[in-house]
Amino acid sequence: MDFPLFYLDFIGNRLLMAAVAITHVMINHPMAVGAWPLVALLEWWGRRRGDLDLDALAYKITFVLFIITTTFGALTGVGIWLTAALIAPFGIGSLIRVFFWAWFIEWLVFISEVGLVIVYFLMWQRWREGRWKALHNAVGAVLAVGSWLTMAIIVAILGFMMGTGSWAADRSFFSAVFNPLYLPQLVFRTGLAMVTAGFTVWFLTFFFTRTRPELRRRVVRIVSGWVLAWTPVVLIGAVWYWRRVPAPMAANLDVAFLTQRLTQWYDTFLYVVAAVLALTVLIALAGLARPALIPRAVLVIPFLLGLYTLGHFERVREFIRKPHVVADYMYSNGVTMSELPIFQRDGILTYSAYSTVRQVTSANKVDAGRDVYMLACSRCHTVSGVNSVLTRFRNLYGDTPWDPAVLSSFIAVMHNTRTFMPPFPGAPAEADALAAYLRDLQERPRGLPGAQAVGYSPRAAAAAAGPGQ
Numbered sequence: 001m002d003f004p005l006f007y008l009d010f011i012g013n014r015l016l017m018a019a020v021a022i023t024h025v026m027i028n029h030p031m032a033v034g035a036w037p038l039v040a041l042l043e044w045w046g047r048r049r050g051d052l053d054l055d056a057l058a059y060k061i062t063f064v065l066f067i068i069t070t071t072f073g074a075l076t077g078v079g080i081w082l083t084a085a086l087i088a089p090f091g092i093g094s095l096i097r098v099f100f101w102a103w104f105i106e107w108l109v110f111i112s113e114v115g116l117v118i119v120y121f122l123m124w125q126r127w128r129e130g131r132w133k134a135l136h137n138a139v140g141a142v143l144a145v146g147s148w149l150t151m152a153i154i155v156a157i158l159g160f161m162m163g164t165g166s167w168a169a170d171r172s173f174f175s176a177v178f179n180p181l182y183l184p185q186l187v188f189r190t191g192l193a194m195v196t197a198g199f200t201v202w203f204l205t206f207f208f209t210r211t212r213p214e215l216r217r218r219v220v221r222i223v224s225g226w227v228l229a230w231t232p233v234v235l236i237g238a239v240w241y242w243r244r245v246p247a248p249m250a251a252n253l254d255v256a257f258l259t260q261r262l263t264q265w266y267d268t269f270l271y272v273v274a275a276v277l278a279l280t281v282l283i284a285l286a287g288l289a290r291p292a293l294i295p296r297a298v299l300v301i302p303f304l305l306g307l308y309t310l311g312h313f314e315r316v317r318e319f320i321r322k323p324h325v326v327a328d329y330m331y332s333n334g335v336t337m338s339e340l341p342i343f344q345r346d347g348i349l350t351y352s353a354y355s356t357v358r359q360v361t362s363a364n365k366v367d368a369g370r371d372v373y374m375l376a377c378s379r380c381h382t383v384s385g386v387n388s389v390l391t392r393f394r395n396l397y398g399d400t401p402w403d404p405a406v407l408s409s410f411i412a413v414m415h416n417t418r419t420f421m422p423p424f425p426g427a428p429a430e431a432d433a434l435a436a437y438l439r440d441l442q443e444r445p446r447g448l449p450g451a452q453a454v455g456y457s458p459r460a461a462a463a464a465a466g467p468g469q
Contacts (some may be wrong), residue, residue: 004354006086007378007450010385013087020083022314024076026307029189032069032113032147034197038226039065040140042201045222047133053215059124061204066121070114077110086452087379090334091325098167098176099157106153109146116143148190155186162317163246163327184244188237191230192313196306198227198284203303206296217291220299224287231281246327249320252420276305322380323415323422331422333379340425347427348375354451360429369437370448372430383441383448390441402442407435 008016039058046054084092096103120139127136159181160167167175201223209216242250280302287294323331330336335343342351349355355371357364373389381389393402396410408431415423424431 002353003089004451004455005374005378006452007374007448008385009382009447009449012380012382012386013378014380015386017080017083017087018315018318020076020079021318022311024073024080025314026310027068027073027076028151029193029310030196030200030306031065032073033151033190034193034195035061035065035200036140036147037144037194038197038201038223040137040144041226042219042222043140044137047137051218053212054218057205057208057215057219060208061201062121062124064204066117070117074114088325088334091330094326094330095157095161098160098173101173102153102156102177106150109149109153113143113146113150116146151189151193152186155189156182158317159185161324161326162249162321163244164329168328181241181244184237184240186237187233188241191233191235191237192310194230195227195234196310198223198230199280199302199306202299206299210296213292216296220287220291220294224284224291227284228281228288231284245320248419249327252320252322253316255319255420276309280305319420322420331425333376333422333425335376335422335425340423343425344423344427347430348372348425349430360427360433365433365436366440368430369433369435369440372426372434373437374448376425376434378448378450384445389438390445393438393442402435402439404432404435404439407438408432411435 007013039062042058042061043055046052046058081092116139120136120143123136123139127133156177156179160176160179163180165175165179166172167179202220205216205219205223209219283294283298283302321327325332325334328337331340335348347359349358349360349368349371352371352375355375357368357371360368373383377389381387381392384390393407397406408428411424411431411434412428415421426434
């Protein structure tokens with residue numbers, strides 16, 4: 001509770017973080033982790049067979065990967081740090097303390113990877129023959145390993161956020177790294193990255209072989225074999241990962257996949273997913289056996305499905321982790337599990353450095369409720385934008401004037417029925433204050449500025465919110 005709170009009242013903090021992280025994964029997995037080993041394979045195959053056309057195609061694909069990974073990929077990677085520091089400084093701070101050396105090594109590997117990408121692309125046309133070509137291919141192989149290593153390190157942190165394992169008892173760095181979900185998630189993500197890289201190469205081949213059907217058929221056959229080789233890894237990793245997901249998280253899967261309103265379609269959605277996977281495998285089988293039978297336009301379909309799969313997987317993974325940002329340690333609102341009883345006893349406002357009030361009174365009840373909302377709710381909800389708290393309560397209680405006593409009673413126990421929400425981290429008087437603030441918002445709808453708009457002074461925040469608000 002020691003940070004001024006960045007808050008976006010329209011799109012919300014949760015959606016901002018999700019947009020940056022999902023965009024990064026959709027670029028990083030198929031175009032960095034998976035594509036570099038596939039491109040190196042295409043270059044090696046072209047060198048071995050003396051296929052200059054295949055080598056030239058691999059170079060064109062490398063050009064696209066070089067541009068995207070060194071711009072959007074790098075920016076969104078750094079953007080995750082920036083957004084996490086703004087939205088959840090308490091969470092990222094805790095993770096840094098646990099994984100400092102892992103992140104330090106990851107940054108060294110990342111910097112080396114960027115250098116290798118530059119060398120690999122810029123020297124392609126110069127190192128074209130003999131030992132120089134072999135050296136260039138070796139650079140591609142090292143780049144492929146480095147790209148995978150960056151993911152392997154980050155996956156340890158992602159797994160830790162879902163299940164801390166024995167770290168809760170021994171606080172060991174190695175216990176944190178080798179958490180119960182690390183290896184299953186690493187196997188799954190590795191296979192998924194390789195398969196979606198194949199889809200990406202198919203997609204780019206669609207554009208680069210318009211007048212070269214023979215070349216397209218050769219590439220389709222090679223990449224189809226690549227996709228089929230990695231598909232069992234994806235399936236094994238998925239099953240292993242599924243079995244390691246903690247039961248409380250697995251219970252949220254229906255909501256994670258389809259939102260609360262569409263949970264009745266959960267089983268149907270799973271059948272659709274299975275059908276899409278089967279279609280992808282059939283395309284790969286046809287591409288391996290009879291590539292001439294695959295129309296050029298079909299190469300676009302797996303790419304689009306792969307991007308959707310990556311994005312949806314990240315959304316589901318982030319959702320089922322709730323109500324925690326770090327499982328069994330810290331809730332999504334930044335309150336640690338050890339702090340929760342203290343806040344519920346003494347009040348969260350008491351320990352907030354940037355709250356405009358410290359104790360709830362009849363005179364400041366709405367003001368106190370506003371600060372409680374900012375501390376306890378604003379990481380996931382907005383006032384009137386995406387995932388609006390007003391909309392949620394309107395769905396529950398309609399448009400008639402809400403009873404603050406009813407709201408307060410529900411706030412105190414809502415985590416029991418909505419298990420993806422953390423327990424209310426405040427004293428009973430603060431639940432009453434939050435209810436009063438929500439009732440006031442219903443009567444007088446208005447936005448709520450964050451610290452980035454009003455500064456971090458409590459007086460400035462109070463003035464921006466207006467008198468009596």
